[in-house]
Amino acid sequence: MKRAALLGLMAALAMPATVHAFCGFYVAGADDTLVNEATMVVMMREGRRTVLSMQNHYQGPPENFAMVIPVPEVLDEENVKVLPEAVFDRVDKLAAPRLVEYWEQDPCEVVPEPETVRRPMPSAPRGAARSEGGGGLGVTVEAEFVVGEYEIVILSAEDSSGLETWLRLNEYSIPDGAEPVLRPYVEAGMKFFVAKVDVTKVRFQDGQAQLSPLRFHYDTDTFQLPVRLGLLNSEGKQDLLVHILAPNQRYELANYENVTIPTNVDVADEVRERFPEFYAALFDETLSQSPRAVVTEYAWQATNCDPCPGPVLSTADLMTLGADVIPSMANAGAQVGRFGGGPLMTMVLTRLHTRYSEETLTEDLVFRAAPPIVGGREFLDEGGELEHGSRPAGQNNFQGRYAIRHEWEGPIECESPIRGRWGRPPGGQPNPGVRPAQDLAFATRGALELPAVVRSPIPELSIDAATPEPATAETETETVPEQTQSQPAEGGCGTCAANGNPAPAGLFLVALGLLLRRRR
Numbered sequence: 001m002k003r004a005a006l007l008g009l010m011a012a013l014a015m016p017a018t019v020h021a022f023c024g025f026y027v028a029g030a031d032d033t034l035v036n037e038a039t040m041v042v043m044m045r046e047g048r049r050t051v052l053s054m055q056n057h058y059q060g061p062p063e064n065f066a067m068v069i070p071v072p073e074v075l076d077e078e079n080v081k082v083l084p085e086a087v088f089d090r091v092d093k094l095a096a097p098r099l100v101e102y103w104e105q106d107p108c109e110v111v112p113e114p115e116t117v118r119r120p121m122p123s124a125p126r127g128a129a130r131s132e133g134g135g136g137l138g139v140t141v142e143a144e145f146v147v148g149e150y151e152i153v154i155l156s157a158e159d160s161s162g163l164e165t166w167l168r169l170n171e172y173s174i175p176d177g178a179e180p181v182l183r184p185y186v187e188a189g190m191k192f193f194v195a196k197v198d199v200t201k202v203r204f205q206d207g208q209a210q211l212s213p214l215r216f217h218y219d220t221d222t223f224q225l226p227v228r229l230g231l232l233n234s235e236g237k238q239d240l241l242v243h244i245l246a247p248n249q250r251y252e253l254a255n256y257e258n259v260t261i262p263t264n265v266d267v268a269d270e271v272r273e274r275f276p277e278f279y280a281a282l283f284d285e286t287l288s289q290s291p292r293a294v295v296t297e298y299a300w301q302a303t304n305c306d307p308c309p310g311p312v313l314s315t316a317d318l319m320t321l322g323a324d325v326i327p328s329m330a331n332a333g334a335q336v337g338r339f340g341g342g343p344l345m346t347m348v349l350t351r352l353h354t355r356y357s358e359e360t361l362t363e364d365l366v367f368r369a370a371p372p373i374v375g376g377r378e379f380l381d382e383g384g385e386l387e388h389g390s391r392p393a394g395q396n397n398f399q400g401r402y403a404i405r406h407e408w409e410g411p412i413e414c415e416s417p418i419r420g421r422w423g424r425p426p427g428g429q430p431n432p433g434v435r436p437a438q439d440l441a442f443a444t445r446g447a448l449e450l451p452a453v454v455r456s457p458i459p460e461l462s463i464d465a466a467t468p469e470p471a472t473a474e475t476e477t478e479t480v481p482e483q484t485q486s487q488p489a490e491g492g493c494g495t496c497a498a499n500g501n502p503a504p505a506g507l508f509l510v511a512l513g514l515l516l517r518r519r520r
Helices: 086-095 158-167 178-187 268-287 314-320 332-339
Strands: 039-046 050-057 065-071 080-082 100-103 139-147 148-159 189-196 203-206 208-210 214-219 240-249 251-253 255-258 266-267 293-300 346-354 365-372 373-375 397-399 401-406 514-517
Touching: 039 086, 080 139, 080 148, 086 240, 086 293, 086 314, 100 268, 139 158, 148 158, 158 178, 189 268, 240 251, 251 266, 251 293, 251 346, 266 268, 268 293, 268 346, 268 401
Parallel strands: 039 240, 100 401, 255 293, 266 401, 373 397
Antiparallel strands: 039 050, 050 214, 065 189, 065 514, 080 214, 139 148, 148 189, 203 208, 240 346, 251 365, 293 346, 293 397
């Protein structure tokens, strides 16, 4: 059986003398600097079908470069397309860790009992032309075509030494030591998707190349992501972020430890201006206690959220990201239009994140289906306390959510005040909305101590609150409190609160690939 594999684009932060947060082959010349600011990968999976969508940004000299991605089969032109860029920002914001602010409501105000909410359960769910271009090196050009600004070549190779030699003879600069890392992919019978970029077709804005996102799909029995190639030029730790969309299904790793990010954590007011820094500290502490783990940061239906840092994914977004080539989803757009529902409404978005080194990343990532979990929803547990962490459930409602709480400062003149009811700011003050934590690879690390800024305990990390946890309303059932009933984000769900100032698109995702620049 062929190993299922895809190798995403490389993301690199290149400095004049050194390269950090890097996964892949760095190939700029001695006097050139290639800066790859952000990469985002979204995968869609059902049955044997995998769809990979990727977005890459770079800054560098105006020469052509190429990315080489191992794939399990020869891809035809119809398997590859370019995508609009905006959809990646929506995916990133929707799944990003979020910061909210709540104000304690007047303890003497008489309000109706909160309505018990019962959330609904989700319904159950080639012939490419061959040409010999290896010059006796055992490399075959299986297909050639152009998609957008990408000139695509599909290669097969009989041995890794021949492939390395072919790439060098064809003026691709690759780092030393590539052959042993390429070898297992060649021995597995994989093909090599080479997407060369013609920069004469690329639009530059403020020195930043605006590359079109690239999408391709294939069929394979296993769901796997090879990442070992990226260790060749690795210096220090690398961030790896993967979003997976699948109908009624969350995913986790089959060959690494899985943990969920601590959530429902109250934080100090100063975190408002340091949220990425706070989250990076929380994430790093989580991995320090589980160094080989992959962290689940989000698992929720893709077409709703609560609270929402931005719009949810629309039917058009899901079709753009691959539902149009998923067998059970291909006609879903028409079904939604006619009946207001359909299988696309069951799509679950999973966000997996790790920060790895050569010591912790010892094998390629293999994904497996995982049962639903909930957490981070401002709900109370059976003891009346704010829930911590994640727990099994009938549907996926898990998110990283962190709250700044403003206690009531007005007079309390009634006999039986009720403390711990949280909602909107008083007196019509503006609501700052929901802030997503993005661009986390650029966040300052090491300058913030978690125990100093948390205001509720984090049991998973054995961290106590710096101050007593605020009182919570007494209730015996899970309820939706006032603060979640904010105005919907434009294009979002009915219980969303939108941030009116969108953050830059994309977390710094370390990618998983082999980025090659073609020498002039």
